[in-house]
Amino acid sequence: MRLIAHEFVTLDGVMQGPGGRDEDTAGGFRWGGWVAPFFDEAVGEVVTGWFARTDALLFGRTTYDMMAAYWPQVTDPGDPVAQRLNTAPKHVVSTTLQQQDATWAGTRSVIGDDVAARIRALKADGEGELQVHGSWQLLQTLIAERLLDELRLIVFPVVVGRGKRLFDDVAEPAGFEVADARVAPSGAVALTLVPGPFRTATYAVVDGREVVVEE
Numbered sequence: 006m007r008l009i010a011h012e013f014v015t016l017d018g019v020m021q022g023p024g025g026r027d028e029d030t031a032g033g034f035r036w037g038g039w040v041a042p043f044f045d046e047a048v049g050e051v052v053t054g055w056f057a058r059t060d061a062l063l064f065g066r067t068t069y070d071m072m073a074a075y076w077p078q079v080t081d082p083g084d085p086v087a088q089r090l091n092t093a094p095k096h097v098v099s100t101t102l103q104q105q106d107a108t109w110a111g112t113r114s115v116i117g118d119d120v121a122a123r124i125r126a127l128k129a130d131g132e133g134e135l136q137v138h139g140s141w142q143l144l145q146t147l148i149a150e151r152l153l154d155e156l157r158l159i160v161f162p163v164v165v166g167r168g169k170r171l172f173d174d175v176a177e178p179a180g181f182e183v184a185d186a187r188v189a190p191s192g193a194v195a196l197t198l199v200p201g202p203f204r205t206a207t208y209a210v211v212d213g214r215e216v217v218v219e220e
Contacts, residue, residue, distance in 0.1 A: 006128050006135040007154040010144055011055050012171060013040050014160050019168035020141060028071065036165040043161050047189035055157060056089040060133030065140035066099035073109035096127060098143050121150045141169045149176065155199055156181065162192040178203040
C-alpha cells in the first residue's frame with residue numbers, strides 16, 4: 006500500500022488544533038479552530054476526494070482518541086467522510102492503548118513496538134492507500150524514517166505562532182515534487198507533494214546574463 010499523510014497547516018507550518026479551540030491545547034496552545042473560517046466548497050471537495058481513496062487508516066493515539074470520540078456520532082449516510090472513517094480498517098500506533106480498548110469500529114491492530122518495521126509490513130500488505138490524518142507525533146517518525154510515499158496538504162492563510170509544526174525537527178534536508186496544486190476561493194492552497202531529491206542551485210553571471218547553475 007502507498008502511505009500518504011494528509012494535513013491541514015497554517016502558513017507558519019503549525020498543524021495543531023485545526024478543528025476547534027479545545028481540540029488540542031497541549032503546550033498551552035490557544036488558537037485552535039483556524040480551519041473553519043476558510044473551509045469553503047473547494048476545500049470540502051479536496052477533503053472528500055482524499056477520503057474517497059482511503060483503503061485503510063493509520064493514526065497516532067491522540068488523533069485516534071479524538072476521532073473515535075467524534076466521528077461515530079456522525080451517522081448521516083450522506084456524509085462521505087464520516088462513512089469512510091467509521092468503516093475503513095484502522096491501525097493505531099500507541100504504547101499505552103490495549104487492543105481490547107480500541108473500540109472504534111474497524112480497528113485491526115495496535116502497534117506498540119517496532120513501529121517502523123510494522124508500518125513497512127502494512128505497506129507491503131495489499132494495494133491502495135494507507136492514509137494518515139493528523140497524528141503529529143507519528144508523522145515525525147514517518148518523516149524521519151522516510152516512509153511516506155506522498156504528502157497532501159491544505160495550507161490555510163493564517164499564522165498562529167507557536168504550536169506543533171509539520172516539520173518539527175528535520176535531521177536532513179529533503180525535496181518534494183509538486184504533483185498537484187489548487188487554490189480555493191478562500192485562499193487555502195491544496196498541495197500534493199511527492200518526496201524527491203533535495204537540490205540546490207546558485208545564481209551566476211555568464212556572458213553578461215544571470216543564469217542558474219545547478220550544484
